[in-house]
Amino acid sequence: MKTYKFKLYEADRNRHLKRMINTCGFIWNHCIALHRRFYRIFKKHINKYALTKHLAKLRNRNPRWKLVGSQSVQDIVLRIDRAYQAFFKRHSKGVRPPRFQKCRQYKSFTMTQAGYKFLGGNRIKIGSRVFQYWNSREIEGVIKTVTVKRSPLGELFLNVVATGPDQEIVKIETGKSAGFDFGLKMFLTTSDGEEIESPQFLKMGLDKLAKANRDLSRKKKGSANRERARLHLNRVYESISNQRKDWFWKLAHKLTDKYDELYFETLNLDGMKRLWGRKVSDLAFAEFLQILEWVASKKGKSVGFVGRWFPSSKTCSSCGHTHKNLELKDRVWRCGNCLTVNDRDKNAAINILKEGQRIAA
Numbered sequence: 556m557k558t559y560k561f562k563l564y565e566a567d568r569n570r571h572l573k574r575m576i577n578t579c580g581f582i583w584n585h586c587i588a589l590h591r592r593f594y595r596i597f598k599k600h601i602n603k604y605a606l607t608k609h610l611a612k613l614r615n616r617n618p619r620w621k622l623v624g625s626q627s628v629q630d631i632v633l634r635i636d637r638a639y640q641a642f643f644k645r646h647s648k649g650v651r652p653p654r655f656q657k658c659r660q661y662k663s664f665t666m667t668q669a670g671y672k673f674l675g676g677n678r679i680k681i682g683s684r685v686f687q688y689w690n691s692r693e694i695e696g697v698i699k700t701v702t703v704k705r706s707p708l709g710e711l712f713l714n715v716v717a718t719g720p721d722q723e724i725v726k727i728e729t730g731k732s733a734g735f736d737f738g739l740k741m742f743l744t745t746s747d748g749e750e751i752e753s754p755q756f757l758k759m760g761l762d763k764l765a766k767a768n769r770d771l772s773r774k775k776k777g778s779a780n781r782e783r784a785r786l787h788l789n790r791v792y793e794s795i796s797n798q799r800k801d802w803f804w805k806l807a808h809k810l811t812d813k814y815d816e817l818y819f820e821t822l823n824l825d826g827m828k829r830l831w832g833r834k835v836s837d838l839a840f841a842e843f844l845q846i847l848e849w850v851a852s853k854k855g856k857s858v859g860f861v862g863r864w865f866p867s868s869k870t871c872s873s874c875g876h877t878h879k880n881l882e883l884k885d886r887v888w889r890c891g892n893c894l895t896v897n898d899r900d901k902n903a904a905i906n907i908l909k910e911g912q913r914i915a916a
């Protein structure tokens with residue numbers, strides 16, 4: 556299962572969704588009252604099937620309840636049932652039974668198969684109305700539930716749960732190992748010489764991010780315009796970081812399918828920032844490594860690191876000679892000892908592989 560979170564566009568019509576959430580709050584409270592009354596009289600907990608049946612009858616008689624679909628009502632019954640089950644099991648540990656809630660502070664409602672339809676692009680139909688959302692990533696797999704959620708600030712989000720394709724993890728042994736060098740131009744260079752570039756949409760996203768940042772800094776402090784610019788920046792940031800994460804997952808799967816042992820240099824983020832500036836944190840090597848290590852552990856692949864002080868760039872991978880005055884701008888260099896012409900990044904990746912295997916052995 557995979558959860559996708561999308562923010563809905565701010566729009567007047569969102570009040571309809573908020574009204575639906577409020578109605579669910581009202582139904583929740585009605586259920587809690589029923590539970591309590593039932594317990595007072597019969598000293599028993601209402602069975603969730605009986606309650607669902609009873610609510611379906613009520614919903615038919617009460618036009619206001621029809622604002623929300625029957626599945627959403629069922630979901631409220633399930634939520635309350637779960638809360639009571641947790642209470643029965645763990646009340647000695649301080650878990651409280653579910654309580655009445657203020658309708659306006661009630662948070663969400665959930666739809667399973669009916670009541671919504673994705674119309675393609677960034678549009679979703681809920682009930683009879685079409686809403687737009689910030690479509691930060693494609694939904695993969697089969698949609699199980701869609702939850703409309705209200706944040707404390709009154710913003711609305713869609714939480715979509717789908718059975719993701721990366722649920723089934725295939726273990727393939729290839730007997731291959733590789734070293735990897737992170738870079739600015741190329742995201743990764745492998746010891747096989749493959750260059751993995753940051754995707755174009757991420758580069759464009761970074762431009763958008765920089766622009767949103769500039770816009771914000773131009774607005775007057777405390778103004779409504781500044782608040783709007785701040786929200787816009789947040790949205791851009793969120794959408795980029797989702798896209799990036801998506802790409803990281805795919806890349807992690809691709810590399811762990813191809814290699815059994817993967818070696819990297821230990822990151823020195825502070826040092827890199829000083830050397831290259833802010834951009835490095837945008838590339839988020841550390842985030843990628845975290846994802847990669849997780850995926851590798853699931854597939855039984857190993858990820859190793861060589862020390863931060865290992866001179867991976869300055870060492871000739873053919874003869875081991877150290878080229879002392881190599882500068883950051885030198886992309887290609889000729890070894891003074893064996894005359895091999897070394898591509899800077901590939902050479903570093905090969906050295907990382909060799910050193911990694913040496914340490915592992």
Ligand SMILES: [Zn+2]
Pocket residue numbers: 871872873874875876890891892893894895
């Ligand atoms: Zn050499």
